[in-house]
Amino acid sequence: MWPTFIGIALGLLIGFVCRFFDLPLPAPPRLVGALLVLTMTLGFVAGGYIVS
Structure with a gap:
């Protein structure tokens, strides 16, 4: 569970850091790409x- x-x-932290420093996300930017990763x-x- 842990x-x-x-x-x-960790995923939330990476997303926050990418947004804060205006870095490109290491994931597809569209909903279809995000669903593919999921x-x-x-x-x-x-x-x-x-x-x-």
Whole structure:
């Protein structure tokens, strides 16, 4: 459970730092790209549950 919270906090921190320093985000800027990253992550997690 802790790795999930740490991952979310790290993602929020990276997003905040990129916005604060006006850096380009290390992710696709459109909703479709963001959904692609989300579905790949969900697929990775689901695959881990199925394999184990």
